[in-house]
Amino acid sequence: MADRNSTGRLALFPASFDPITNGHLDLIRRSRALFDEIVLAVARNVSKSATFSTEERLDILEAVTGDMDNVSVQVFDGLVVQYAEQIGASAIIRGLRAMSDFEYEFEMALMNKHLAPSVEIVFFMTSQEYLYVSSSRLKELVRFGASIEEFVPAIVAEALKGKLREGASGSSVG
Numbered sequence: 001m002a003d004r005n006s007t008g009r010l011a012l013f014p015a016s017f018d019p020i021t022n023g024h025l026d027l028i029r030r031s032r033a034l035f036d037e038i039v040l041a042v043a044r045n046v047s048k049s050a051t052f053s054t055e056e057r058l059d060i061l062e063a064v065t066g067d068m069d070n071v072s073v074q075v076f077d078g079l080v081v082q083y084a085e086q087i088g089a090s091a092i093i094r095g096l097r098a099m100s101d102f103e104y105e106f107e108m109a110l111m112n113k114h115l116a117p118s119v120e121i122v123f124f125m126t127s128q129e130y131l132y133v134s135s136s137r138l139k140e141l142v143r144f145g146a147s148i149e150e151f152v153p154a155i156v157a158e159a160l161k162g163k164l165r166e167g168a169s170g171s172s173v174g
Contacts, residue, residue: 009036011122012089014080016043017057018050019156020064021138023130027095030124032070039087040065042075051139051163064153081112084119091120097131139164 011031017024017040031038042057052060054075061073076083084092092112094105102123109121130151138148142164149157 010039010087010089011035011037011091011093012039012041012080012084012087013093014041014043014076014083016050016135017061018052018135019057019138019152019160020061021130021133021135021152021156022150023095023097023126023133025064025153026127026130027093027124028065028068028071031093031122032068034122035091036070038068038071038093039089040071040073041080041083042073043080044075044077052159056159060156060159063155079115081116081119085116089119091122093122093124095124095126097126097134 011034013028013031015024028038028040040061042054042061044054050057058073058075065071065073074087080092094109096102096105105121105123109123112119112121133151138151139160141148142160147157148160152160
């Protein structure tokens with residue numbers, strides 16, 4: 001399967017996407033200008049407690065990116081760089097919001113280049129309007145009743161509100 005993309009224009013964009021934000025979508029749109037195909041790889045991260053199940057994240061991603069003909073959605077386990085090699089990706093896409101992101105991503109990129117020298121790491125600076133948007137911040141806003149519609153697609157806003165309301169009603173103390 002490693003030769004599947006002989007032009008070298010397949011890129012992997014791995015993330016938990018819990019949930020996908022307009023910042024993620026901005027990176028996907030910008031990546032499409034550089035690569036023939038983008039694979040959104042949903043990490044099944046056992047060390048993180050996800051709000052949405054893997055299947056829910058896949059469904060949401062497919063709904064949100066369904067009109068993008070060169071974007072596909074997959075789930076993976078294990079190391080990102082090994083998965084990139086497995087599917088024949090020539091690059092891994094990462095977004096940077098702040099210097100703290102850079103420090104972490106730089107160290108990870110060095111390790112990934114050591115493990116898979118043929119896979120490039122491509123960093124995108126986050127567009128200014130999304131610098132402060134993160135999935136965890138959006139979840140906090142929803143918990144306190146704030147609107148998040150300007151930061152996520154409508155389907156995500158509704159799903160997140162429903163999920164967090166469901167969790168809140170199940171955890172009330174009597």
